Amino acid sequence: NAGVTQTPKFRVLKTGQSMTLLCAQDMNHEYMYWYRQDPGMGLRLIHYSVGEGTTAKGEVPDGYNVSRLKKQNFLLGLESAAPSQTSVYFCASSYSMPGGNTDTQYFGPGTRLTVL
């Protein structure tokens, strides 16, 4: 049982390049999330998914796209990377409803992205 895994762990991009971050979970969770964490700031929700084939915007969705083609995977894409997207990206999953009283989110180890 690996929990939540993320690939890659580190990546350096040039402005304008594209990339996809992969999140996988083996806990059969319905809900999955992508966050970014910047120094001195709390985690901010980028996009989330409430089930296979669904996605929704979070607090800071601009410049990112997501897909949830399989229940266990949640992909985060950057079509044209910008220096402002330099951050640490965390994926998380949960069994119950987001914000629900029994909801515990399980986080992956993070991807450190630098955009030059």
Add this chain to the structure above:
Amino acid sequence: KNQVEQSPQSLIILEGKNCTLQCNYTVSPFSNLRWYKQDTGRGPVSLTIMTFSENTKSNGRYTATLDADTKQSSLHITASQLSDSASYICVVSVDFNKFYFGSGTKLNVKP
């Protein structure tokens, strides 16, 4: 404006000592409040989840308290250990998909 503010920003204590971290929030309506521990270079790990009706919840040496009237929560760590060195994050949920994360308190436990 919905906000979650944590204090102090950083804290250094000696191994074996107790400490208390604070979380004040203005978000409304309140759904639940969670405390996470985040080790350096790792993702956050849930410590406690508290609903509106709960005042105290413990998880080993960690005890969280909640005062919904004053919109304050605290995380008390008893008999600190070196492994407690981490950032502690307070998260307040408003409804279905709204979470407000505090920026965290960085705790350093020294031998």
